[in-house]
Amino acid sequence: MPRASILSARPALRRLPTRPGRRVQRVLQRLIPLVLRAQKLQIRPGNAAEQLAKAFSAQQRGDTTLLLAFRHPSSRDPMVLADLFWNQVPRAADQLGLRLPRPIELRYIYDRGIPIWAGPVIGWLLQRCGGIAIHRGRLDRPALKEARQVLAQGRHALVVAPEGATNNLSGEMAPLEPGVAQLAFWSVEDLAKAEDSRTLLLVPIGIRYSWRQQNWTALDQRLSSLENHLALARVSDSEQEPRQRLLRIGSVLLDALEQLERIPSKTDQNFPDRLADFREHGLQRAELHFGLRPGSTVQERCRRIEQAAWDRIYRDNLESLNPLERSLADWEAREADLQLTRMRLVEHVSSVSGHYLEENLEFDRCGELLMVVEDAISWLEDRPIESQPSLGPQRVELSVGDALPVMEHLRHYQRNRREAVAGLTEQLQQSLQGLMEPQ
The missing domain is CATH 3.40.1130.10 (Glycerol-3-phosphate (1)-acyltransferase)
Incomplete structure (x- = not known):
């Protein structure tokens, strides 16, 4: 999005x-x-x-x-x-x-x-x-x-x-x-x-x-392009498996996000646990800002944060506000948009998990997860990244x-x-x- x-x-x-x-x-x-x-x-x-x-x-x-x-x-x-x-x-x-x-x-x-x-x-x-x-x-x-x-x-x-x-x-x-x-x-x-x-x-x-068709060559080239984009060193033979390369890319992405949110990196944690901590951190900060109680699922929490942000951005009383109140409403709208962006970050990276490839290392799952990672990075950089060659029809x-x-x-x-x-x-x-x- x-x-x-x-x-x-x-x-x-x-x-x-x-x-x-x-x-x-x-x-x-x-x-x-x-x-x-x-x-x-x-x-x-x-x-x-x-x-x-x-x-x-x-x-x-x-x-x-x-x-x-x-x-x-x-x-x-x-x-x-x-x-x-x-x-x-x-x-x-x-x-x-x-x-x-x-x-x-x-x-x-x-x-x-x-x-x-x-x-x-x-x-x-x-x-x-x-x-x-x-x-x-x-x-x-x-x-x-x-x-x-x-x-x-x-x-x-x-x-x-x-x-x-x-x-x-x-x-x-x-x-x-x-x-x-x-x-x-x-x-x-x-x-x-x-x-x-x-x-x-x-x-x-x-x-x-x-x-x-299962075009593993195209998948390998897309992974190499993404690794070059992130300035990652060449992988060793033991890390050539697509799952390991995707986790490595995801780990670099998560490192950057943890630095952005000032989350201490825990070297003893595996990737899924780190991702869960990042997700919880982002949702809790947004919920605290809007005074929301946590919901039962990530989807419910995201929707409630989104609605709370909209309530502060799209207002039905703007014409009746004096200049000071209008300025404060604008300020509140900007802060709400920041929390909405934090929630969007959670949405974009929630699927970047090694669990999706643990049970079945098949081409379709590798391809889907690669595209999710590419989309997350494009969204963070606010511009499309090189995503060639095509994986096929x-x-x-x-x-x-x-x-x-x-x-x-x-x-x-x-x-x-x-x-x-x-x-x-x-x-x-x-x-x-x-x-x-x-x-």
């Missing part, structure tokens, strides 16, 4: 309404396959197109309402899913002889912060494609109400990413946020109160990226798991809501975890 530089307080973020446009969808429906082809990204739908064709057929018949939860390893996921829903599912329905009386139109939840860093054009497109903007770091009642209404009405499927953010790793999933399970239970309650006979289907969708494999029967857990939810939400979240986590293996 690009780094921002806030020098003054800004007007409050306005709510972005959902303004779907069929004409925009039709244009994107034709354009997206061309973009994917230009990126040399090969789509392998696996069982996803056929399974979803059956699900959308049942939904358009009025038998079900759909809540689709997808793995979110990459920023390319929305484009991949749009091609799946708008192009491949209708083709699969035709091949299966299933009737889809109307074009597939979706509603999906996206982070309100995306238009801030991606720009107004992306924000406009998100609105026109059925997006529901949500503030992830707080209880956004209007957005949740809209999402709940979508499921109650049942005309559109609701698409969500329960991880909350990308980690750029196809083989490792972040802990899921409980909001998806909570939304599913709310919707089941709404259907029951309305005496609506439709069933809610919570459908997990797996997304896995890989390279079409990629493919993306899509898969769909069995729908989770939310209604069966309704009584449990009514007895103990927190326990039922945690249980359904765990089931969804296990289902998505099972879809991460190559199909």
Whole structure:
């Protein structure tokens, strides 16, 4: 994510309404396959197109309402899913002889912060494609109400990413946020109160990226280029393994970050423990600044810090402030942006861990981790670094798991809501975890 530089307080973020446009969808429906082809990204739908064709057929018949939860390893996921829903599912329905009386139109939840860093054009497109903007770091009642209404009405499927953010790793999933399970239970309650006979289907969708060929020579050259960029000495024969070289690069990166944050380096600690200490240090400093209590997961803590920063940067009372108060608001906004940058640092380096390569030293994992490191260094230097040669064209494999029967857990939810939400979240986590293996 690009780094921002806030020098003054800004007007409050306005709510972005959902303004779907069929004409925009039709244009994107034709354009997206061309973009994917230009990126040399090969789509392998696996069982996803056929399974979803059956699900959308049942939904358009009025038998079900759909809540689709997808793995979110990459920023390319929305484009991949749009091609799946708008192009491949209708083709699969035709091949299966299933009737889809109307074009597939979706509603999906996206982070309100995306238009801030991606720009107004992306924000406009998100609105026109059925997006529901949500503030992830707080209880956004209007957005949740809209999402709940979508499921109650049942005309559109609701698409969500329960991880909350990308980690750029196809083989490792972040802990899921409980909001998806909570939304599913709310919707089941709404259907029951309305005496609506439709069933809610919570459908997990797996997304896995890989390279079409294992070009170890290109990977070696990219590692050498990165080592030269960091002025590292040539590695010995015992350190030629990609995992050792990546850990060595990560260690140099962590040395610099520890110096930046004035964290004493502990020579007796291994790399993962040092990284965990750095992450905890950065989050605690930001939380202390904003007066926040630590959350249960790194993702939750990052979202709460982000929201606290936004509350101080984007303010709804700027016009009523006198000159002194306005100057102090600008000062507070600059300090909030500094803490937001500290949180972004944690996000960028959290995936740079040797654990990802311990179990399986495969090309795809090495390539993904290399790109995560390159991205972190580029962000720190505030400029792109040389990242040649290319590792080659990629493919993306899509898969769909069995729908989770939310209604069966309704009584449990009514007895103990927190326990039922945690249980359904765990089931969804296990289902998505099972879809991460190559199909």
